Amino acid sequence: GEDVEQSLFLSVREGDSSVINCTYTDSSSTYLYWYKQEPGAGLQLLTYIFSNMDMKQDQRLTVLLNKKDKHLSLRIADTQTGDSAIYFCAVQGAGNMLTFGGGTRLMVKP
């Protein structure tokens, strides 16, 4: 089945850019998502990208997709303390099912 990998932890200073990386195995993936989980809450969709796109920008968020390397990244510009959360990469594959990565905990230091 699909395998989705993320690094566990990222620490940045307030105002810096954060880059969260994700790799996946299924080359037939159609849509790729980033979800955010704040403490004590469920997951909320942050952004997504179609598999035929290389980049998507949405305000402070930039998603980059390298299909050849099966690599997805989320860049958060001007990171704020309110961005501290767990970020999950999710890949939509066969049967429209989502496979989630292990999550990256982003800590933003003031």
Next chain:
Amino acid sequence: DVKVTQSSRYLVKRTGEKVFLECVQDMDHENMFWYRQDPGLGLRLIYFSYDVKMKEKGDIPEGYSVSREKKERFSLILESASTNQTSMYLCASRPRLAGLYEQYFGPGTRLTVT
């Protein structure tokens, strides 16, 4: 506004007890899911349902069962709780769409089995 609610935020149960986790969504979604979330392992799919009375096993169904008697409600049942089922349980729902879709999540139930 889509709302997925779960019956409890925190639950403490003893080993061997039968545990019911309830999930309700108010958006008439066909598909509903139960995941467990453990540090470093992400979300693992336990069961999902694509219609009333229909269910499919996910990646880790052992020790769990589910019930979907009404479209808006999806229950997760631990027949005999064990300590290795201590975890965060997340319910989700989505419409039955072939392409891009958002999966909406409940706030989670943190279950501790002692």
